[in-house]
Amino acid sequence: MTSDEILVGYDGSTDARTALGWALDEADRTHRPVRLAYAFEWLTVAGWVGPGIAPGTWPDELARRQVEELVRDAVAGAGGSHPGITVHGEVLDGPPALVLTERSASAALLVLGSRGHGGFAGLLAGSTAVSVAAHAHCPVVVVRGAAPAEGGGRAGHVVAGVDGSAGSLAALGFAFERAALRGVPLHVVRVWGRPVPEWTPTDLHLDDIAAREREALDGLLADWQRRYPQVEVTVEVPAGSPAAVLVEATRHAQLVVVGSRGHGGLRGMLLGSVSQQLIAHAYCPVAVVRQE
Known part of the structure; x- marks a missing residue:
């Protein structure tokens, strides 16, 4: 990872996809590469909740392959919508807030959605967004909700x-x-x-x-x-x-x-x-x- 990259915290949630779109538009303006980071964490009590995986399921290679496929699809989609931008993806092990904070030390900008799959209903801002914004080593952009598109971004x-x-x-x-x-x-x-x-x-x-x-x-x-x-x-x-x-x-x-x-x-x-x-x-x- 290079220090000029825009790092995106990505978990496949609606907010994460919106954040990725924002980051790609920003990369267009700043001519920076983009890196998607999926923090792969297993919860020891309730079990991990991820794409197609039920709570309480013990970790296995199938779950990780599903996550890796999710990231590959997101990278491919980003390359299709923004062909002039270099986009990488990676799956990291550990709690999202900790992993993203550590990776932010070598990023120019960190972008994430306000609430991902780990959020609780009614919680306006996820704990990951607040924690990362407090501890990151680079500027953090938290993208809330669906951003209207106008010329690749929100007007105003x-x-x-x-x-x-x-x-x-x-x-x-x-x-x-x-x-x-x-x-x-x-x-x-x-x-x-x-x-x-x-x-x-x-x-x-x-x-x-x-x-x-x-x-x-x-x-x-x-x-x-x-x-x-x-x-x-x-x-x-x-x-x-x-x-x-x-x-x-x-x-x-x-x-x-x-x-x-x-x-x-x-x-x-x-x-x-x-x-x-x-x-x-x-x-x-x-x-x-x-x-x-």
Whole structure:
């Protein structure tokens, strides 16, 4: 595996197939090869559940051959739909979150569906997606639901959530690059919390706070705008809940980009609540960028 590959966590589920389609479109834009990775795990208590295999079945070579055939078919289908892209597939042994996190160390980007075959009904975001987004060594894109196709992807702009933390600054650079590759505008959002009245000076007005937040955001954007002058940038500095504002901002977006943890995160929490809320509720794919 080379460090320029787009790694796709693939298990044959509907979400995984959607994630693969997204990754292939991204490979078209970035001229990168794609690698499908199926993590082959046997559960010692309930038994492994896979294509055509009933719970409680003891591991055998037939099951593994079925998985390998599933991956080969997916690779062949990807080559047919995107003939200019090099696509590889492999079956790896171990828990999906652990295997994908380890493989991400030699990938340029990791793409996976929000919930695979291991998800429970009603669970909005699978544990694998959340865990990988928290620990991966490269940016992670979690593709939720069925992405509408228009010219090989979803129409709309790119959204970036920025709070000034190291993770959000890394996410801002990733968002500028993706907007430039797609030839679409970038909408940058910096959300601030309303001050508690009894702790706020009487001469401090909300308009003044918003102006300061806008000034701080403009300072963060200046260098990136010089690097990507072709990207049209709009900004928004609303008061409110960062997660709620960003989820709403994704309604007409093709991608939202955030850091894995912002200023509001607790020490030791690898994935912040905003990132988790977006993975669970965003209307478009979510890119989570970690600051190593």
